Amino acid sequence: MSKQVRVRFAPSPTGPLHIGGVRTALFNYLFAKKNNGTFILRIEDTDQNRFVEGAENYIVESLNWCGITFDEGPGKNEKFGPYRQSERKHLYKEFADKLIASGHAYYAFDTAEALDLHRKNHEAEGKTFIYNWHNRLKLDNSLSLSAEETKSKLDAGEDYVVRFKSPQDETLHLTDIIRGKITIDTNILDDKVLFKSDGMPTYHLANIVDDHLMEISHVIRGEEWLPSLALHYQLYDAFGWDAPEFAHLPLILKPTGKGKLSKRDGDKLGFPVFPLAYKDHKTEEISRGYREDGYFPEAVVNFLAFLGWNPGTEQEIFSLEELVQAFDLSRVNKAGARFDPDKIKWFNHHYMQEQNNDDLAKQFQMLFPEELKDIDVNYISMVINLIKERATFVTDFWDLGHFFFETPSNLDEKAVKKAWKEDSPDLMKELVTLISSVENYTIENLQTSIKGWITSKEIGFGKVMMPLRLALVGALQGPEVFDIMYLIGKDESVRRIENLINTLS
Secondary structure, eight states: OOSOOEEEEOOOSSSSOOHHHHHHHHHHHHHHHHTTOEEEEOBOOOOTTSOOTTHHHHHHHHHHHHTOOOSBBTTBOOTTOOOBGGGSHHHHHHHHHHHHHTTSEEEEOOOHHHHHHHHHHHHHTTOOOOOSTTTGGGSSBTTTSOHHHHHHHHHTTOOOEEEEOOOSSOEEEEEETTTEEEEEEGGGOOOOEEEETTSOBOHHHHHHHHHHHTTOOEEEEEGGGGGGHHHHHHHHHHHTOOOOEEEEEOOEEOTTSSSBOOHHHHHHHTOOSBSSOEEOTTTOOEEOBTTTTTOOHHHHHHHHHTSSBOOSSSOOOOOHHHHHHHOOGGGBOSSOEEOOHHHHHHHHHHHHHHSOHHHHHHHHHHHSTTTTTTSOHHHHHHHHHHHGGGOSSTTHHHHHHGGGTSOOOSOOHHHHHHHOOTTHHHHHHHHHHHHHHOSSOOHHHHHHHHHHHHHHHTOOTHHHHHHHHHHHHSSSOSSOHHHHHHHHOHHHHHHHHHHHHHHHO
16 A cells, blocks of 8 residues: 555544444554554534533543554644644635635525425425525525625625535546445535535535545545545545545444444343443433443454454454454445344353453452452452353353352252252261361362262262252352362351251251
């Protein structure tokens, strides 16, 4: 790649960052790092009516949690700063004026009421109102007015917008890295608003100007921006600038595969659609986040990478560094990617097994402070080592291993029927004597003594091991019986067996 790769993720601070936005940021990051380029965060806050306090911090915290750290952005390596569009608004008027001077844009004074009336009149005739070449000379703008009339309106402070003058009877030949060649008839394009009389640009103008001034080489963004591609190409051409290369990522679809994934889908089916939990300051509603739901960032990133991309191999588990090496835009699909809540759990289960037990023990202790407040963290770590193979989240540890920390208070009825037979009380009494006599209380010695005793009595192992497990756990589940006995200790093991005898005899 000949030119220096510079890509940007440019979210609007209008609320929480959707998981689709995280995927866009990730693909930009991977492409930049693969090509020794620069990953930029730019905050597109030109729409002040939708601005939400704290949303920018949420975006930055989300990216940092995922490990998708930006090289340039607000407060960091501001070589092309500022990186908030609201702080760059003094730039855009100059560029809007250039387009007007070159004949590529014009002032439009149409009121909202007048345009609404035009739309309703068109709808009544079964037509769609489009502001472009076929009617702009009949509307209230600097193309239909004389220079004197236009100047008079501007001097009087009348509200206006600056519209792009979309060409008539031309064919645009565009290229997208993911979608290939695209042909567009300019006659179907409307004259988009580029600049408003409040001194703020629309997304289209600010986006193009900023990308040019920040020397962006590749624009990697969601499929929803594909309809804007024609205008953006035309703006680059109107300014006489080289356009970056474009790549439009496929939509992330609902779990059913039909329609774009929304917050409503997550609420309905019980999974987050935001990286971090988010509190709406107006409604006080708290939306779930992957971090707070117990997902590891590595799992979220690995899962998101496969939404619309595949490495061309059977490998599914990738570290962030491995994703950087494997990532290629040519392997991004055009078709939408179905969001699978079970698959991200599968990834989380995998990354659970790779976590340090001591770290997990501290997290577990924080989540269950009352239950684990007097328990040594090293003991908790040893318990986790035995149960984490069956865990997907740290919160699973309590259900999987509560009997390591408290004597079972209830017995599973089905387990009792299966494990407790007529001769069980006598066998368990003998077992208590045997366990009490084991001097060097290790897993190996327990196993040797108990298995040897069962063999000598010429009875099935289940006649002893099932009621023993029932005594220790309260159910017929859990890790190896001898591991449980070793960790809870001789006295507690004996106490639990005696409790079982007293309860069921």
